[in-house]
Amino acid sequence: MIQAIITAGIIGACLGSFLNVAAHRSIQGRSWYGRERSACESCGHVLGALELIPILSWLIQRGKCRHCGAKISVRYIVVEILCAVLAMTIVYRWGLTWAALIAGIGTCGLVLNSLTDFESGDVFDAFAIAPGIVCLILRLAGGLWAFADGLAGAFAGWGIFAVIIFLSRGGMGWGDAVFMAGIGAVMGLKFTLFAFYAGIMTGGFWVILMMVIGHLHWGRGEAVPLVPFLSIGCFITMIYGPEIFAYLSRRMLSPEIFSLSWPFLATN
């Protein structure tokens, strides 16, 4: 088990490095697949193998380009460490199961969309829809009901935002709706509904905190990216969903509502 968790950490750090570049280049309208090599943004020095090791390269070079000495954004190491921790958390919680695989693919989508929303306010439809479609197909391994649950999650995630957009007359973008549809297909109906609730609560708490310390001001129309908060809600649900639902079913009258759906079944 410990080997699996360490391996997950290494894969997570590498994926984080890749997702970071994919998000950043997409915003700039550059392609992130194909031949374009990673290079220093200041001097154009093409990075060698030793400069591409996640986390370690940044630490060894102390956040500077080896060639020209320009600063390399702290964002690189932060995202790489974050993704290592997320991957280790998934494998620690779910072991090597369908739930871990599906949560892992979903989390790649969460990280990508959070990065683009955070950097530029854009949500790329493809980054939301691709993990959703992949996980919908994987859901067939759990049977037709598991597949249908994914579809229901997608429609619910999209529907919530469609209603909000309708009621607020365009006060919110369709990017959030597409994002929630994609991750809804990954998580299924119940997890999607709870994740939305958890994400909105986290975002609301953050906004209030920022107003209290004076970083945000009421009525100035300052945009707060929503996807990172929804992502926090989604990740917490994919990890602690069974415990949360077990708790809710003890507190509420109808335990069936909180029973679990494939692949997030284990309560260990």
Ligand SMILES: [Zn+2]
């Ligand atoms: Zn350089």
